[in-house]
Amino acid sequence: MHCKALHLSSSQYALLLAHCQTPVNKTMEERMGRGVPLFVEPERPEEVVERIVYLLENVKDIQRILLENLLKKHGDCEYLEKYKKDGKIDVQTFRERVPLITYEDIQRDIQRTAQRGKHANILCCEEPVHFHQSGGTSGGKLKMLPVTGSARETLVEYFVMIDAWFHMKSTVKRTSAGGIGMTFFFGGDCLKTPGGHDLLLVSSWFVRQSMSAYRQTPERFASPLEVILCRDFAQSVYCQLLCGLIRSAEVAMMSSLIISVLATAVTFLQENWEELCNDISTGKLSARITDQKVRRAVSQILHTPDPELAAKIRAECSKDTWAGILTRLWPNLRFISGICTGSLLQFVDHFEFFTDHKVPVVCLVYGSSEGAIGMNPYPDAHPNDITYVFLPQMGYFEFRNIRDSSVVDISDVVVGEDYEFIMTNLSGLWRYKMADVLKCVGYIHSSPEFKFLGRENTLVNVAQEIVHEYEMTLAVESAAKLHLFAGAHLMGYTTTVNVKSFPGHYVVFWELQIEHSSAEGEHQEELEQCCLAIENSLNEKYRADRNMGTIAPLEINLVKPGSFSNLMQQAQATRCSTQLKQTRTYKPDHPAVQFLYSAAQHKFRSSKALTL
Template sequence: MNTLTDKDVAMSLLEDLTSNVKQIQDEVLEEILRCDANTEYLQSFLHGSADKELFKKNVPVGTYEDFKPYIERVVNGEPSGLVSGRPLTGFVLSSGTSSGKQKLIPMNDKYLENTKLLTDFRSIVLSKHVDGHNQGKSLKLLFTGPSSMTLSGLPASYASTFFFKSDYFKNPPSFWDTSFTTPGEVIYCPDTKQSLYCQLLCGLVMRDEVTGIGAVFASIFVQGMIFLEKTWKDMCSNIRSGQLSDWITDLGCRESVSKILGGPNPQLADQIQDICSQKSWKGIIPQLWPNTKFVEGVITGQMAQYVPALEFYVDDQLPLYSPAYSSSESPFAVNMNPLCKPQDISYTFIPNMSYFEFLPIDEGNDDAIVDLVDVKLGSYYELVVTTYSGLHRCKVGDVLQVTGFYNSAPQFKFVRRQNVVISVYLEATTEEELLKAVKRATEVIESSNIMLRDFTCYPHIADTPGHYVLYWELKGNNYDGISELDPDMMVECCSVIEESLNALYRKFRSKEKTIGALEIRVVQPGTFDSLMEYFIAQGATLTQYKTPRCIKSPEALQVLESKVVSRFSGEKLPHVDSVLC
């Protein structure tokens, strides 16, 4: 499977996999148990047996914390056979921005093989819906992070870093995006600012050849567009003179990008300058890259908040494409309908990626766990995964809803992370609730040509009663930015958010007064860049960075607090459902 080179063969394989889900899932579990039955973790439940029914009966559903002691022993030099019957090749670092803690996930060659296969499927699906998507060049904002060597002698890094440095990525089949505008030396540059500048510059030089544009996550692409707004004049100067800016000091970047510049090109510089000098950047992407056919990046889950910004930059002229669903634990699924609206995105699970099980939400009983083929249309589940690298019945923490089927493979909509994002009393606000509430509030500011660039929150419990604090970075839709914020408008935003939160929050806020008024603190432009730089300095990588929805680090909180320019609080109490009175 890792040697697919022909589009027709890849399409045939995808059809076969999605038509024989039960058989393939049974084979996956059988293969994993044959390899892992004698690992220390499974020994205590299976006593060396590889029987699938015994596995389902005896092995409990767990979380990463259940596997962490075994993983840490391997990290510290004990044999990898403690957790996996297959040889491990490294440890995948989770981003840590969802849970507040980085995880070390065991990894072997199967992870990269499956990631490559999922990318194959993404490419052939796209080719069915977008003519010529791979006949030009792809401007993808891609970055790698540092790798550290553990005491075991195995490297630890991010999944994207492992993949971008693998032969699978360096030697792709012809039906992937034909080539990137960015040289490999720029992708591998350790300085993310220099890398981002050079990637965007190369994309502008080859603007007429670009047929696809994007990043792994929507947030990174929006970050790139905001960076371009600040630096396009310098890039035009580079193109006009044929000389790269002196502050680009990375030798790999200088040599590779200088070749792409090729010499002075004042005509191209003038074209880009005319486009970028407009008062508004609405619809700027199809103007800068006239032959691009789509904007790619994950836009589901917490990335959904970046959809308005992307829609602003494309002005309804290009589709937003969310290609696949993966995690640090395993690749999962592919989007079989790439041109659908953002709110309609579902992912088709590929049954040979891992062994998948699902816990019905609100059942509260592990006995209710169901297999991939037994999920019901419209129902909500928490994803449980058994991987090829040593996680057995491990909760991923994602809540999904079944939306349909492709052949016999279920399709799922990403709903939310399972964990509670914020709480100051006895209420519990999930990521999904918070995102929906903020989205409603942003409708209040849209009429003033203002967009929410990014946000996060934290529970302020130093005072009684505690209250929610939201940090908002706002951006004007026009080139001259935001002249002045209307206080009444911002107070209304606070009220809309509170009115949109769950019934328990509203009861404690309005009736019992055990939660104080929600507060929005507006921060300076560039604040969330500074927050990202803080987390990257702590070891995150730009490719996998996601703005944490709730700040748990005092140091990160100080980054935000130092940039606050104005504060607003809700003045109206939200309504209370009569049943809770």
């Protein structure tokens, strides 16, 4: 559908902007109460799609008006007050005086906001309605981020747009009509800030936003709501798998916010399928489930013994290979959904293996704890080809060129250049460095189209070299694809440095799944080639230092199966998000590094000289 771009006055664009943040046909309260944004298709999705196209055609003007309105609304807050010129702050002053910041720069301001409660007016002039806690994916650090009412309404509207676009543009979506979903979302805890606001993970907000939809249409989901809301991660995932297996013929979709959570669920299935089969065979729930609400809810599904189904599951799970296991256990599975770009791309290979390349992986959203950002305009695209466009009413977006550090707004990015994304959101984050590295690959209407490359976080260096997280991520994943021996699949990895030895060196922890009975130690040559390939993919400074001997050869440590799943469960137990992405880089003194060293079974390195 194409909408002709119109030339409107500033006041008309302001009205358009207000309209874009207003729900379609229903009041926000009605729609939030019904849970529409997350699981119920919009009543008139074609109208929402038309609006999205209009937004993409008028990005520059909408962004300008959004920033003008934000500065007008919040110009008297404590944070912006110090950057005013002649007592005022306009767009030009904002660009000239307000600095680019990281979380650490405003952490104390956020803490003060959380402590003060109402009328803080520190970072903005709108009171937070709650706080999000990040999932610890930025180097393992947890962050607390305010969410205003305006931001919450925009986030709700964002999911309406995503659902409408998927409904109208996806062939995959239409093939799954009539089936049920295994949705691996977890409610988690809701804490309180000193000022009395709710503090919860984004995934927890997501689930709570969806509760009405669960209650109104429980037939669309494999698990009862009590299972989703269970605070114990292991009990929740066990029961979600159990319910999904019992209703296996009906399952058409598996989803989670982040694809790594689904990978954790598959690992959990590998470790616990015999116990699950016993429950199905006897019709009795395992004693490991101690949450009484969960037991009562699951008993409504596990109400009679089914030894025939249990025997089928045993037969599939006990085979020598788990290739195609998901389509063998869930024969009507049509698609898998979850964020899977950047460092999460490795999990796509897992699910292509687990589905025997028969089921597509769909990635729709580009968002973060800081706010909703953009969407995938081609929902049926393979994850390797996924790109994103930014929705201009979600925040004010700027981009720092990786090559020369110049900062431009969204309408001035150049095709082919790499950028760090900078966000001004609706909750008081001003020119906030997201550390996401994006490549502009083209334009859709007047909106740039970006490919997500990874994170710009710098690893702890050994000899004053600079290796960025996204650089290491690309190197590791490329080496695994090109040089891993047949039948081996990379299930998880992370990187650190060893500076206790001299000279220091980089350490990459790998977890492999091997289809056949061969041991990792039998493939020393291939794994040493992987080490060499990773190093040859890093920057010239690293390669020169390595050849000079100021950096020792990189080391791959192979950890025992299930190590990364156990690491994620430990993170959940210490209140990192159950939707946790695998952190790609750790400082050497981080507890996760010590855990992975203890799980290491084999070490490999190559002493060959690197290519310069």
